[in-house]
Amino acid sequence: MISAPSQSRSGPHPIFLWLFSSIGKKTVVALSGIVLVLFVTGHLLGNFTIYLGKDWLNWYAEHLQSLGPMLWVIRLFMLATVGAHIFFTMLLWKENQAARPKKYIASDPVGTSVFARTMRLSGLIVLGFILFHLAHFTVRIVDPAFQHMDTMLDGHEVHDCYRMVVTGFSNVPVSILYIVGLFLLMMHLSHGIGSLFQTLGLTNRRIHPLIETVTRAYAWLLYIGYISIPISVLTGIVK
Amino acid sequence: MxxxxxxxxxxxxxxxxxxxxxxxxxxxxxxxxxxxxxxxxxxxxxxxxxxxxxxxxxxxxxxxxxxxxxxxxxxxxxxxxxxxxxxxxxxxxxxxxxxxxxxxxxxxxxDLVVNREAYDRIMQAGGFISERAGSAPDANSVPIPKVVADQAMDAAACIGCGACAAACPNGSAMLFVSAKVTHLGLLPQGKPENDRRVLKMVRQADKEGFGNCSNYYACEAVCPAGIPASVIAHLNRNFSFASIKESIGITV
Amino acid sequence: MTLDSKIPAGPLDKKWTSFKNTAKLVNPANKRKFEIIVVGSGLAGASAAATLAEQGYRVKCFCYQDSPRRAHSIAAQGGINAAKNYQNDGDSVYRLFYDTIKGGDFRAREANVHRLAEVSNLIIDQCVAQGVPFAREYGGLLDNRSFGGAQVSRTFYARGQTGQQLLLGAYAALSHQIALGNVTMHSKTEMMDLVVVDGHAKGIVVRDMTTGEISSHAGDAVLLCTGGYGNVFYLSTNARGCNVTATYRAYKRGALFANPCYTQIHPTCIPVSGEYQSKLTLMSESLRNDGRVWVPKKKEDCGKEPKDIPEDARDYYLERKYPSYGNLAPRDISSRSAKEVCDDGRGVGPGGLGVYLDFADAIKRLGKHVIEERYGNLFEMYHNITGEDAYERPMRIYPAVHYTMGGLWVDYNLMSSVQGLHVLGEANFSDHGANRLGASALMQGLADGYFVIPYTLGQYMASQFGKKVDANAPAFAEAVESVKARVNKLMSINGTRTVDSFHRELGKLLWDKCGMARDKQGLEEALRKIPKLREEFWSNLKILGSKDGINMELERAGRVADFLEFGELMCLDALNRNESCGGHFRTEYQTPDGEALRDDANYDYVAAWKYEGEGKPPTLIKEPLVYEEVKLATRSYK
Incomplete structure (x- = not known):
């Protein structure tokens, strides 16, 4: 007997049903979040070469630059990741606004954390901060003088990243901007990292509190690691 | 007073x-x-x-x-x-x-009266085990570990009041949906149609216009039945697996 | 008029089997042609609606709550009985049958009760298959506990939320059938009247509680699964909305009301704390498994802290009076004993209306964690309501109205004296006699819905081929008009008293005169007072707002109006029954040591009351109870 073929589907392919479902959209945000957290962590580890001395940082910077086309692949990937993270967040936000059009007159944020409630705000400020950071140290248009800081490394002329950073953070308002911007990143991650475990279903009742604690600790560690550089510059530890 | x-x-x-x-x-x-x-x-x-x-x-x-x-x-x-x-x-x-x-x-x-039929419709979408009276095997034919039965009971305690969606800044019904999915999905009886149930219930919740879960955990804080938000993680995991299976044509 | 209970012939334990072998069947194609109206969505209603829909009938289900999941079955805590004998402790279908008959004080119909015991095992199988998370042992098998009125452990439970889990199982099955299009659900829709066409129940009149619209629905049979009438007492463990309207309206349309005086007072409720109180909260009877009930021996000790009362100054009166059953004596006996000691001036707590339920021994024996595991949520609830910690200090409990054994008269097929009108669950009278044992209500509701009506409905439906009722028949318009007129009348009284004030007054009168203990004089007094109160109700009621749209005062007024008539019927029945049995205790009829004294020679019958018209006394029709299997005995739990 020939069995009837399984019923054909009409409508979009299930992959799209998943992608634009409530949980699908969140999953995209969580997965892109993982990439961004890994990037932020790697970036910090690279930054720490500053404490090993001028040549180490410049060597690290030069190696990144020498990746050539690969660097652009990485950059485009990061751009796409950030783009997806923001795009899907905005889609979710729009739906969430529609799902609760009427707010309570007496409102009480019972059970929620300040980090969770400020995700969109902290995210947008962090975005602004990243744009400034790129303009500052990557495109170097905030202080055009950065474009012509060169030094010798192993007999080659390379960009003097070390001097650029020291000069950059010697400017007090700029350092404060970094410390504040990074604080918001810390807030964002304080909710975001734990959240991605929940969204991807990688938690349960028992380990959930542990994940939340580790998340907060990790966000603070990143924060302290990052701001240690402008603070070291301002206090003269790194000259 | x-x-x-x-x-x-x-x-x-x-x-x-x-x-x-x-x-x-x-x-x-x-x-x-x-x-x-x-x-x-x-x-x-x-x-x-x-x-x-x-x-x-x-x-x-x-x-x-x-x-x-x-x-x-x-x-x-x-x-x-x-x-x-x-x-x-x-x-x-x-x-x-x-x-x-x-x-x-x-x-x-x-005044203070609200219409919560949306929750009924989510249940109708898949909050059940397809089974008919008279078709059941002996109740003790499938042993269920006590821990599993207890976890299922924790999730089954949901009273369907709607406080979770009402407390959620996003008006999300995920705690409600995931409580039922977890209750039925943990039990051996509920496993055969787990994927189908998960996909249908989430899609119905989306269709009803409930918001998305941002992991605020306000739902957990107000839930009178003490349903833990970790059931939402269970739902997310199951939904993702079910979606993958559906996308590559294995089940559902 | 004589009543034919249609009990199948043959030996008791073969009746149901032989019935099933010979019952009329309706083929699937024909089932689709029939539309069944199910009123109520509790255990009986939801399970019946779902199962009939599974079989192929088209079903319309109605409930007054905003979702079928909220029916009051949800509040049952303790458990559900079944004769599985998983504990190997000597249980059997016969024992469950016998315990139920004996618990009912030999006032139930043998064949019905035996059938109930037979299908009890199927219910557990069915519920487990639906995903009801019953308590389990570490080995993964089902756990049981013991309950009042039984010497075996046959009760299955899901923490203290068994009713909730069973109802959610039935609700899930119902939801499935709604999704398949086999059931049309009408929530927030209250039944206001029954439509009878040529002696057959062929429809109902309902009010949409959201819009106020009054309309009729036609069907080929009507199933009332509308629960009990305990709220006639105002204070009870029933939900606020529980009412007698559906069954009372059916009574006024010709269905007989049986044994209305059989009301059950649950022994373990949280005592009343004041006038404003809107309901009483029940603590599951399962607590009596591990709790010991006591009061001080001396009146002077009542004010003392319980821990300051030494062991030898405590009167564990249930253990003293009923050594073999002890704290697990049936509900009526436990309740009355509590009343006796309180009447004796030895009650504890505010107003002296309470007795202690003490867990100190059980905690010592089993450890706090075991008690917490078994009753955690009950202890939490008790703490929340009273502000007291029952792990440290004994609970205070007092009896409260909980369940009503009486209900519409039905035959073996669950059909009332009106053709096509079937009555299931607490709304009928059939299985519990004069007293219901713990964990038997859930059993009966689900038995009726899952396993009885799906077989017995065919007996009626098979006679209805080609007899489709015309929804334009004059009976429908007449019923709709009479409901509208009644609503208009309620809205136009424009007096000064609120609905609740009438309800409270009626409730207090009935609790005093027709409650835990009754006597001729009190009942006659109640019968004089109720008509006066009713008269005042219809001349001095105040309802604001409009009949169109949500108006909860109007909803309650309709229900209270029926309670005001029904209360009279209840007292009349209590006055007629010159004996004490189960939940009906007439102080004139008791043994020298205060036990209920039955009069089997004169009162071994079902008292079914027939409505005779406005202002006329109802007629009593007797269905003699024939005991083929059991011998009537004085119920003894000593």
Whole structure:
């Protein structure tokens, strides 16, 4: 007997049903979040070469630059990741606004954390901060003088990243901007990292509190690691 | 005890609605919140003011019919439903604001009465095990480890009141959906149609216009049945697996 | 008029089997042609609606709550009985049958009760298959506990929320059938009247509680699964909305009301604390498994802290009076004993209306964690309501109205004296006699819905081919008009008293005169007072607002109006029954040591009351109870 073929589907392919479902959209945000957290962590580890001395940082910077086309692949990937993270967040936000059009007159944020409630705000400020950071140290248009800081490394002329950073953070308002911007990143991650475990279903009742604690600790560690550089510059530890 | 109430009054589904001020006088501390409203309503009736319309039925915390947000918190302070909230929890002379549960998918019908049929429709989409009376094997034919049965029971305790969606800043029903998915999905009886159930219930919740979960955990904080938000993680995991299977044509 | 209970012939344990072998069947194609109206969505209603829909009938289900999941079955805590004998402790279908008959004080119909015991095992299988998370042992098998009125452990439970889990199982099955289009659900829709066409129940009149619209629905049979009438007492463990309207309206349309005086007072409720109180909260009877009930021996000790009362100054009166059953004596006996000691001035707590339920020994024996595991949520609930910690201090409990054994008279097929009108669950009278044992209500509701009506409905439906009722028949319009007129009348009284004030007054009167103990004089007094109260109700009621749209005062007024008539019927029945049995205790009829004294020679019958018209006394029709299997015995739990 020939069995009837399984019923054909009409409508979009299930992959799209998943992608634009409530949980699908969140999953995209969580997965892109993982990439961004890994990037932020790697970036910090690279930054720490500053404490090993001028040549180490410049060597690290030069190696990144020498990746050539690969660097652009990485950059485009990061751009796409950030783009997806923001795009899907905005889609979710729009739906969430529609799902609760009427707010309570007496409102009480019972059970929620300040980090969770400020995700969109902290995210947008962090975005602004990243744009400034790129303009500052990557495109170097905030202080055009950065474009012509060169030094010798192993007999080659390379960009003097070390001097650029020291000069950059010697400017007090700029350092404060970094410390504040990074604080918001810390807030964002304080909710975001734990959240991605929940969204991807990688938690349960028992380990959930542990994940939340580790998340907060990790966000603070990143924060302290990052701001240690402008603070070291301002206090003269790194000259 | 005496209280100053700010109560949401709304004529009908399309009415604008606003807060009205009433005084609750001579309220015994042992009275429940709903009994306090009963006393106020008797008083209003005597004064010729239409009593406040609010849903309640079992008055012992299990039917899930009450739908009041008290001072911004669905079901009010403390764990449990509004009928299990006693006036001794409040300060004498306190101002108490009473609003209906708010979520776009829970339209207000009148005063504090909301329509929660959206939850019924989510259940109809897949919150069951397909089985017919008379077809069941002996109850002890499939042993279920006690831990699993207990976890299923934890999730099954949901009373379907809607406080989770009402507390969620996104108006998300994920705690409700995932409580049922977890309850049935953990049990061997529920496994055969788990993927189908998960996909259908989530899609129905989306269709009803509930928001998305941002992991605020307000739902967990107000849930009178103490459903933990970790059931949402269970749902997310199951939904992703079911979606992958569906996308590559394995099941569903 | 004589009543034909249609009990199948043959030996008791073969009746149901032989019935099933010979019952009329309706083929699937024909089932689709029939539309069944199910009123109520509790255990009986939801399970019946779902199962009939599974079989192929088209079903319309109605409930007054905003979702079928909120029916009051949800509040049952303790458990559900079944004769599985998983504990190997000597249980059997016969024992469950016998315990139920004996618990009912030999006032139930043998064949019905035996059938109930037979299908009890199927219910557990069915519920487990639905995903009801019953308590389990570490080995993964089902756990049981013992309950009042039984010497075996046959009760299955899901923490203290068994009713909730069973109802959610039935609700899930119902939801499935709604999704398949086999059931049309009408929530927030209250039945206001029954439509009878040529002696057959062919429809109902309902009020949409959201819009106020009054309309009629036609069907080929009507199933009332509308629960009990305990709220006639105002204070009870029933939900606020529970009412007698559906069954009372059916009574006024010709269905007989049987044994209305059989009301059950549950022994373990949280005592009343004041006038404003809107309901009483029950603590599951399962607590009596591990709790010991006591009061001080001396009146002077009542004010003392319980821990200051030494062991030898405590009267564990249930253990003293009923050594073999002890704290697990049936509900009526436990309740009355509590009343006796309180009447004796030895009650504890506010107003002296309470007795202690003490867990100190059990905690010592089993450890706090075991007690917490078994009753955690009950202890939490008790703490929440009273502000007291029952792990440290004994609970205070007092009896409260909980369940009503009486209900519409039905035959073996669950059909009432009106053709086509079937009555299931607490709304009928059939299985519990004069007293219901713990964990038997859930069993009966689900038995009726899952396993009885799906077989017995065919008996009626098979006679209805080609007899489709015309929804335009004059009976429908007449019923709709009479409901509208009644609503208009209620709205136009414009007096000074609120609905609740009438309800409270009626409730207090009935609790005093027709409650835990009754006597001729009190009942006659109640019968004089109720008509006066009713008269005042219809001339001095105040309802504000409009009949169009949500108006909860109006909803309650309709129900209270029926309670005001029904209360009279209840007292009349209590007055007629010159004996004490089960939940009906007439103080004139008791043994020298205060036990209920039955009069089997004169009262071994079902008292079915027939409505004779406005202002006329109802007629009593007797269905003699024939005991083929059991011998009537004085119920003894000593």
């Amino acid at each position: 005496k209280f100053y109430l700010e109560v949401w009054r709304q004529k009908g589904p399309d009415g604008a609605g606003k807060l009205e001020h009433y005084e609750a006088n001579d309220i015994p501390a042992e009275a429940s919140f709903l009994e306090m409203l009963d006393i106020v309503n008797e008083d209003l009736t005597k004064k010729g003011i239409e009593p406040i319309q609010f849903d309640s039925d079992c008055r012992e915390g299990i039917c899930g019919n009450c739908s009041l947000t008290i001072n911004g918190v669905p079901h009010g302070p403390g764990r449990g439903t509004t009928c299990q909230l006693y006036m001794r929890k409040f300060r004498d002379g306190q101002i108490i604001t009473i609003e209906p549960f708010r979520a776009d998918s829970f339209p207000v019908e009148r």
